[in-house]
Amino acid sequence: MDAVECSDVLLIGGRSGVGKSTVAWEVSALLQAAGTAHCLIEGDLMDQIHPAPPDDPDRSAITERNLAAVWANYAALGQRRLVYTNTVSILEGAMFRRVLGEPVRLVPLLLTAQDTTAAERLAGREIGSQWEPHVQRSAVMARHLAEHAPAGTVRVATDGRSVPDIARDVVAATGWAIDHA
Template sequence: MKHAEALLIGGRAGVGKSTVALEVSALLRAARTAHTVLEGDLMGQVHPAPENDPHRAAITERNLTAVWANFAELGYRRLIYTNTVSVLPESAAMFERAMGADVRIIRVLLTASDTTTYGRLVGREIGSELDGEMANSVRKARLLDERSPADTIRVATDGRKVTDIAGEVLNATGW
């Protein structure tokens, strides 16, 4: 394989992006398939956000470009990347700039009902952030549903085992 491939796992807060990505990674490790995993949310974690980059897009892209260059130099060509909105059309340009114009992008949107998501967030958000996180999650779910490109693979996570979800996601890549 000469060109890079990026599996973008998007979805609302509480849908299981990180958990699924780590399980996909476990499946790939078991198959001895070289790959990398990046939590996209961490690529732009600066506070306060720069005035000229309020949504942290520029710092995220700079970090992705630098980290990917290191991976590519070592021969890696497959990236698993999680971020809520990574499946949206405007993200493709960032990955093309960071990984090369011929990068193959596989978009997977994980979905879950409000009830399922709330149950997951209650277990995760033990501080003062639960109400805001749930409201943001509902808003992002609607945005993702409306704006994800037609080639986005939608995978429901309600009531399913993470191993089954990860298997479905991995099958979508052809890896």
Template structure:
């Protein structure tokens, strides 16, 4: 088992549109790393900016995300952790902000999960109960277009259609070398 040097941390960014499988896959990546005894921490990025209303001076909540990540990562790093799995819709487009929040020398590894519109619609239908389904599908389509246009070339695209969560997670872990 290889681990990063004491001075270098590694950040696995898992991004993708709603319904692509980010959270499910990230949890499976963490479970697979645990099975392999690979030390890491896992943060669901959506939990770092859940404040309403958004601060007037931070309408996109990026400053509060960075502050919260710095605080949580600081606690993990103090325990010797050097690897972080982080998932959020736009995580792969915010690598600079996230690596700066972690401080020190951080190597980002980006994965963008993709899924066809029909797959996304089916997945969202299974979890969105009530009146928010249509709005969620529309937001997901906008996010997919944004991510396609703005995700850096170094980010690996991983399709999730017709694949098991276990297979997707194994591909991602293999890509990290962890």
């Protein structure tokens, strides 16, 4: 009987303004340069529907269905490594086990930033009336994630650091070998 190949999932979570998407793109660039097969899914796009389905007000079921559909396409192409970003992704291990099946190895990684850093970053992209509420929600979520991160979550600070430097730390946390030559 053939052994079932394990899927590896890097879950990049963190508050708004911490740099999840930017770091994930850099992680992908590092992996591409090393010839390391992987796929990248921006989790924030998995639940973009308005209004929310009546039976799914928090949009978690549509997120799971969309993730399952996208992953099925990647898996059919032989992918076994997934880089996934979403604020609360580190808290959603059960969803990934359901979608990807077993065996799966999850690498929960929490990007962190001080309130001032996150506010400065959000100021660059939140140009309308929602900047202040977004900053407030970001601070609340930072505390929530810090308190509820699962055991074994790797934490990577982003304050005052370059994106390539952060991405190298993130890739190192996965154990996915890349050639740094």
